Amino acid sequence: MNPLPEKLNQGRNVPDVLIVGAGIFGLWAARHAIMAGKRVLVLDRGRAGDGASGGFLGALMPHMPDRWNAKKQFQFEALTSLPDAVAALEADTGLACGYRRCGRLIPVLHRDTMGIVERRSGGAREYWAGRFRLEHVTPAPGNAGAGWPDARQAPFGMQFDDLSARVDPRAYLASLRAFVAAKGELREGVEAVRLEPGRAVLADGSAIEAGEIVVAAGWRAYELLQPFMSEMAIEAGGAIGRGVKGQAVLVHHTHGDDLPILYADGTYVVPHAGNRVAIGSTARDEWDHAAPEAFDPGDMGFYERALELVPALRDAPILERWANVRPRNMLAQTRHEPFMGPVPGHEWLSARIGGFRIGMAVGHMESDATPLARPRVSHLK
Ligand SMILES: Cc1cc2nc3c(=O)[nH]c(=O)nc-3n(C[C@H](O)[C@H](O)[C@H](O)COP(=O)(O)OP(=O)(O)OC[C@H]3O[C@@H](n4cnc5c(N)ncnc54)[C@H](O)[C@@H]3O)c2cc1C
Structure with a gap:
């Protein structure tokens, strides 16, 4: 024993x-x-x-408020209870968690998608109980207009929600x-x-x-x-269940920490305090079980997409490359x-x-x- x-x-x-x-x-x-x-x-x-x-990603992104189900309701309850849970933890330990309800922008790439955004907007009013909004915007709200994302990347405006948040993992x-x-x-x-x-x-x-x-x-x-x-x-x-490998990149990019998360084509760009921006991520079912944390420099499509979304990130030095395996319930x-x-x-x-x-x-x-x-x-x- x-x-x-x-x-x-x-x-x-x-x-x-x-x-x-x-x-x-x-x-x-x-x-x-x-x-x-x-x-x-x-x-x-x-x-x-x-x-x-x-x-270092820490994106807290709600499922879309349409075709509502128990899973989405559960995640909504989680997202709305997290600020109090984090505040209580921080009060107990004196250690900040880097939480901020930053919102999320998703560029609308096709005209047809505008109708979908409209439907989600109605869903947000109903299922998010009027507490948070999801709407079609153009240009992006607040400071986000300045190249976050590049206007050419959002030909039909953007979907914005103010429920999404981020935490420093x-x-x-x-x-x-x-x-x-x-x-x-x-x-x-x-x-x-x-x-x-x-x-x-x-x-x-x-x-x-x-x-x-x-x-x-x-x-x-x-x-x-x-x-x-x-x-x-x-x-x-x-x-x-099984492990799905993913990788991400952390860059240094000067910003006032008032930007929303950007999400497009599976790439997410997450602004964090301290002029850090996290970019993710891949999802690979096949990977070398002898090296679960090995970063593959040939698998950086998500990073290239982020540079298209925000060209200013091309000048942002990479601080860290990180890979790990996430659990996927089967x-x-x-x-x-x-x-x-x-x-x-x-x-x-x-x-x-x-x-x-x-x-x-x-x-x-x-x-x-x-x-x-x-x-x-x-x-x-
Ligand atoms: C690239 C990537 C990006 C992601 N981005 C996001 C995101 O933006 N937002 C989000 O919400 N989620 C994200 N996720 C998913 C999220 O990270 C996971 O869902 C979550 O961290 C899983 O937490 P966990 O505690 O279940 O597992 P883990 O964090 O993996 O913790 C398991 C722990 O168990 C230990 N352990 C394993 N086996 C044993 C054993 N036999 N005995 C003792 N200890 C053991 C391990 O060392 C580990 O510390 C991402 C995941 C990856 C890989």
């Missing part, structure tokens, strides 16, 4: 909750459990934030990590290789017991969970949903794994408020 951290040795020798993985989802699971009075131990095979959460993680390390236990460099009822077996052969185990190991979580969800895996075509109908909730038939086990491209926006939600916990998802009753 692995010696438990000192705080956990006071009283019972077993944490109430063991969380495997210290990304956004694992750290939020820890914060919720700590605030509920539980004794929490979080493990990470590397350092907190080594996974998909540790990048590393600052956000640092704030969460500080809270969890102070109020619970965080052990880095400790890998869980297998789960058994009520315990996690570690790479060194020892084991940690816990009343409840939460698997929040990003794309690696699927392998840990697969033995307990094999029937669902068969239904989903063999796997409950169970949910749309494959974009996070994977959160109890694992049926195993009352000691639950999962909290990021949603494809939206993880940062929803990681703070409690598991019982998630799509996976809702009856409409037939797989997990």
